[in-house]
Amino acid sequence: MGKYFSDAVDQAIEDIYYCYDSDRAVAALQPLLDAAKAGDGDASYILSRCLSGNCYSWDYHPFREDEEGANFFLRQAIHQGSAAAVLGAMRCGMLTPELEEAMPFENLKEAWEVIRQKAEAGSLFCQYMIGNTYYWCDMLRIEGRGPKDFPTWEECQKYLRQTTLACIPWLEKAFYGGLGFGGRNLYNLYDQGDKDAGIEPQKEKAWEVARRGAELGYPDWQAKYGQLLYHQGEKLTEAVEWMEKAVAQGDLSSCYNLGSAYEEAKGVSRDMEKALEIWEKGAQDEGDQYCCSWLGNLYLKGEQGVPQDPARGVQLLELAVARGNLWYSQLLACCYLTGNGCQKDYARAKWLLDNTEPKRKTESWYYGMGLMYTQGLGVPEDIKKGVEYLQQSSLPEAKQALLGYKKTFFGKWVRR
Secondary structure: OOOOOOHHHHHHHHHHHOOOOHHHHHHOHHHHHHHHHOOOHHHHHHHHHHOOOHHHOOOOOOOOOOHHHHHHHHHHHHHOOOHHHHHHHHHOOOOOHHHHHHOOOOOHHHHHHHHHHHHHHOOHHHHHHHHHHHHOOOHHHHOOOOHHHOOOHHHHHHHHHHHHHOHHHHHHHHHHHOOHHHHHHHHHHHHHOEOOOOEOOOHHHHHHHHHHHHHOOOHHHHHHHHHHHHHHOOOHHHHHHHHHHHHHOOOOOOHHHHHHHHHHOOOOOOOHHHHHHHHHHHHOOOOOOHHHHHHHHHHHHOOOOOOOOHHHHHHHHHHHHHOOOOOOHHHHHHHHHHOOOOOOOHHHHHHHHHOOOHHHOOHHHHHHHHHHHHHOOOOOOOHHHHHHHHHOOOOHHHHHHHOOEEEOOOOOEEEO
16 A cells, blocks of 8 residues: 555656656556556546646646546546545536535545545645645535625635635645645735635735746746746846746747747847747647747748748648637738648638737738738629728738729729
8 A cells, every 4th residue: 555545546646746757647547547447546536637637737748638538537536435536526516416425425524634634644646635625715615614604704705715825835835845736826826816815916925936836846837937037027047047947848838938038139149040949849839829820920921030931831820820829810811812832722811811800900911801802812802992901001012912903084993
C-alpha cells in the first residue's frame, strides 16, 4: 500500500502532477488502468482527471480531452469508493443524487474527512483538493448548509469570507511543496478577490505567487511571471529570461511575447531571425492564436526582413482562423479573391470579409470588398458599391483597381 493511496496511484500522482514530464505521465497510464480494472477507485478518479482537460492538470500534458471517458471513470470511481472522486464530482457539478446515494460514505463530510486526513499527512494532491473546497465554498454543501441557514446576509458573507480565506494555507502547502498548478486559485484569489465573500484584490500578493512559482521551476509560472513583467514594461531583461526558461521546458504560451521582445529589442538586442524561430515554434502549439496570425501577416507582406511567402502566409492565417483569431481575416480574404498563395475561393473570401471585426475594417478590408463587388466575386456584381469600397482604401492595388472604372456622363460607374 502506498503512503497516501495505493502504490499505483501514489506513483501516478507523482509522475503526472508533481512534474512536467510528458514521458513520465504517459508511462503512469497503464498501471492506473490496471489498478482501476482491479477496483481501485482512486485510480479511476485520476484517469478521469487526465481526460478532463488542462484545467484539471498542467498545460501541455500529454492526454487528449475526452469528456465521455472522463465521465465514465468518474462515475466508476465513486462506485468503487473513492472519496477524492466524490469531492471531484461535486466540484464539477456531476455529483447527482444517484451517485451520492451510491457512494460508500454516510455523507459528504465523511468523504471530505478522508481527504483532509491525507492532506494533513502531507499529500500535496489532497492539500490542493481541500484548499479548493474552501476556495469554491463547497463547504456549504459539505456541511449541509445554505444561505437560508444564516440569520442575515452579513452573517452569510462573514462565513463565506472565513471559508474562502481558509483555502490559503492549504493551497500554499500544495503549491510551494511541488504541485505547480496548485497556485492557480491562490493567484486568482489575490488577483481578483471575491466580491461575494467581501475579499478585495491584492495584486502585489498575486505577483508574489507568480514569482515564487517561477523560482520553483514551474514552466507555466515562469511563462506567467515573465509575461507579467513584459506587459508591465519593467525588468524586461528578467522577463525575457523567464519566458525563455518556460519555452525551454515546453511551455509555449509566451512565444508571441518572447518573439516580440526580439523583434522590438525589449530586454534583448533586436534579432529578427531569433524572433521568427520563436514564433514558428509557438505556432506549433495547438492553443496558439497569435504567433500563427502575426507570422502569416509577415509572410504575406514580406516585411521586416521576412522573405515573402504567400503560400506559407495563407497556411498560417488559416491556422489562426481555425483557432479563433480573425485579426488578419481581411488579408486572407484578399488572397482568396486574387489567388495569392492559394486557389481562388470567393465563398471563403466573402465569409472572411463578413466576419471581420468592425475595428479591423482596414485598408485591406475595403480593398477586398471593392474587388468582390466590382467583379461580382461570390456576390452579385455592383460596380458602384465596389468603387465606393475601393475609394476608401489607400492601398496601391486599390488605386490600381480604380483605374479600371469611370463615371459616365449620367453619373453611372462602368468599366473603362
